[in-house]
Amino acid sequence: MSPPEHATPVLVVEDEKPLAQIVADYLAKAGYDAIQVHTGPDGVAAAREIDPDLVVLDLGLPGLDGVEVCREIRTFSDCYVIMVTARDDEIDKLIGLGVGADDYITKPFSPRELIARIQSALRRPRASKLATVASPLDESQFGAMRLSKGTREVWVDERDVALTRTEFDLLATLAESPRRVFTRRQLVDAVWGEGWGGDEHIVDVHITHLRRKISDDATAPRFVGTVRGVGYRFIAEPASDGTPR
Numbered sequence: 001m002s003p004p005e006h007a008t009p010v011l012v013v014e015d016e017k018p019l020a021q022i023v024a025d026y027l028a029k030a031g032y033d034a035i036q037v038h039t040g041p042d043g044v045a046a047a048r049e050i051d052p053d054l055v056v057l058d059l060g061l062p063g064l065d066g067v068e069v070c071r072e073i074r075t076f077s078d079c080y081v082i083m084v085t086a087r088d089d090e091i092d093k094l095i096g097l098g099v100g101a102d103d104y105i106t107k108p109f110s111p112r113e114l115i116a117r118i119q120s121a122l123r124r125p126r127a128s129k130l131a132t133v134a135s136p137l138d139e140s141q142f143g144a145m146r147l148s149k150g151t152r153e154v155w156v157d158e159r160d161v162a163l164t165r166t167e168f169d170l171l172a173t174l175a176e177s178p179r180r181v182f183t184r185r186q187l188v189d190a191v192w193g194e195g196w197g198g199d200e201h202i203v204d205v206h207i208t209h210l211r212r213k214i215s216d217d218a219t220a221p222r223f224v225g226t227v228r229g230v231g232y233r234f235i236a237e238p239a240s241d242g243t244p245r
Contacts, residue, residue, distance in 0.1 A: 007033035008122060011052040013043035013069065014084070015061050023056060026111040030119070040064025044072045047079065054080040054118055057101070059087075067099055074100040078165055080121040082114070098209055100164045103198060120193040124169070140175065142236035145214070145223055147175055156214045166191060167210045170203070174224060174234035183231040207232060 010032045014020035020036045027034035037046045040063040047055060055073065059066035070081055083101040103117055138150030146155040152168050154161045163171065169191045174182060182190075184200040192198075207224060210216075216223050225235040 007031055008054075009033045009035060009050050009052040010118065011043070011046055011050065011055045011079075012036045013040070013046075013055060013061065013066070014038065014058045016058075022111060023114065026115055027118070030115050032118075038062075040066070040069045043069045047073045047077055051077065052079050054082065054121060056082050056084060056114070056118070059083060059085040070101055071099045074164070080124075080165075082117055082121065084109075102164070102166045103192070103196075103202070105198070117196065117198065120196040123193050124165075124191075141239040142175060142178070142234070143222060145236060147172065154214070161213050163210065163213060166206055167213065170206055171210060171214075171224075171234075174232060175236075178234045178237060181227045181230055181233045187231065203232075 008031075010027050012020050012023050012027070012034055014023065014036070015038045017036075017038060020038065024034035024036050035046060035050060035052070037043050038061075040061040042063075043055070043057065043061065044064065046052075057066045057069060061069065064072070066083055066085075070083065073079065073081065080103075081101040083104040084107060085104060086107045102121060105114060105117060139146060139148045141147075144157050148154075149172060152165075154163055154168065154171065170187060173187060173190045184203045187203050188196055188200055192202075208218075211218055211221070211224060214223060218226060221235060223234060223236050225233050227233055
């Protein structure tokens, strides 16, 4: 059965062809337009050609591994990336997320679980599909940080900071309610969606990468503070009039 017209394109980059076919079949049944490729270089080329909304990306690929594929895709696309790894250890997960992956799943996995993760991700609009014409109300100033929701841009100490979609969404969620303490579950629900069923500690990984990019020392933070045993909060106060200073 062919996908419906204008179906959301999802790219599956997986060298195990039987697994790739199973995932593609489930995607087709769920109404997505699934495209399969089986090597790292082909994954990069396909991502350029079809501009998928989401990529299911295996870590162990021939030609280029999943980390390098993700790094290259991030130079030209804001699509969602779900990294698949056969090794259940933190190093692979951290490396994958560090180059811009939005989520990860470990083999063996249930295709239904993967589809649920995909559906959860795709409920969040891609940055490139949001309006990019900002008004003064789109920008807020928090000490040395200026944040624009309209253009999804962040400046720290007048330096433009390049964030992934997930990092920006986490930062914007925290900044919407300065000093409010968010639990990991609340941040997962706000950023990944209430139907997301992965490990809540994915929040910690993205917060670590976010802090590094905004030059925020966890031991003496200017922007994102840790509330031990609970979660995180945004500690910088907004400008009194709500506009950039």
